[in-house]
Amino acid sequence: MAALPLFLRPVLLAAAACLSVSVSIISNAGVAEAGFGFGYHGGDDDWSKSRVASIVTEKLYSDMFKHKDDTACPAHGFYNYTSFLRAAERFPAFGGDGDAATRKREVAAFLAQISHETTGGWATAPDGPYAWGLCFKEEISPASNYCDNTTTEWPCVAGESYHGRGPIQLSWNFNYGPAGQALGFDGLGNPEVVAGDPEVAFKTALWFWMTPRSPKPSCHDVMVGRYRPTDADVAANRTAGFGLTTNIINGGIECGKTGVPQVDDRIGFFRRYCELLGGVDVGPNLDCTQQQPYSS
Ligand SMILES: *[C@@H]1O[C@H](CO)[C@@H](O)[C@H](O)[C@H]1NC(C)=O
Ligand SMILES: *[C@@H]1O[C@H](CO)[C@@H](O)[C@H](O)[C@H]1NC(C)=O
Ligand SMILES: *[C@@H]1O[C@H](CO)[C@@H](O)[C@H](O)[C@H]1NC(C)=O
Secondary structure (H helix, E strand, C coil), X not given: XXXXXXXXXXXXXXXXXXXXXXXXXXXXXXXXXXXXXXXXXXXXXXXHHHHHHHHCCHHHHHHHCCCCCCCCCCCCCCCCHHHHHHHHHXXXXXXXXXXXXXXXXXXHHHHHHHHHHCCCCCCCXXXXXXXXXXXXXXXXXXXXXXXXXXXXXXXXXXXXXXXXECCCCECCHHHHHHHHXXXXXXXXXXXXXXXXXXHHXXXXXXXXXXXXXXXXXXXXXXXXXXCCCCHHHHHCCCCCCHHHHHHHHHHHHHCCCCCCHHHHHHHHHHHHHHHHCCCCCCCCCCCCCCCCCCCC
């Protein structure tokens, strides 16, 4: 399946173009250290909840996703703070690995990538292009049902469509199947739940972020310093940094070339969130211009 991108970009191109019509705009290119014990209050709070909640407060969440509840955004009312925290509880290592700066940088990277995937922003948008993450929850006018019937392990269910849904715009039967199996929902028979329940939606995005799928490492490992490149990775310039998470998500379309606006959009969100998280350093290798995608 290496030839197929995990998540198809035309999805958000279509989605953002659509929003741009509705608000008469031109769309952008879319769409262990100090940590232990930190913020742990015992009782009902578990580690992850307290950690992620201490990094992204409800106020900060609102500032980051300033326009997610605008009526212009198809996802208005969907992506609430509580559902984000509950989903994060399922993945205790998210925002829980490394020193304070590392944990913030990882959370910023995740939020940046899901923002690009769901952006309603454009160049001259109110509050700037990077204040419009989490505007979409479902692909508008899918070009197909994203059924890859050569993936016999995850057979499509007749009548179901595996188009982009949720913060990471989960797409294809070969992603819905394993995501559902890992998270406890019927990904192949009931893919709709990803756009119907914000907690499930966030869980699919975090599942993608936290799960390595050979030959790709997990985005989590890349952002917390656990990634160990193979010789082939070194030869392909796939070294750690935010740009490598872009390569993991959509490298086949966006990496190893110059002038890709989606890459800049992802970086724009990342810079803004690092700033909002107290000016945490963005780290090396922001883009993937010189990296070979995994599929080649
Ligand atoms: C797989 O899908 C293609 C295109 O949708 C179709 O032409 C083909 O017959 C399908 N193959 C199987 C085994 O279902
Ligand atoms: C957030 O979403 C959940 C569904 O996961 C819902 O039960 C809850 O009422 C929502 N909270 C707010 C404040 O909208
Ligand atoms: C790796 O990056 C260097 C520049 O830093 C570039 O010259 C080289 O072509 C890149 N290698 C590959 C395989 O893209």
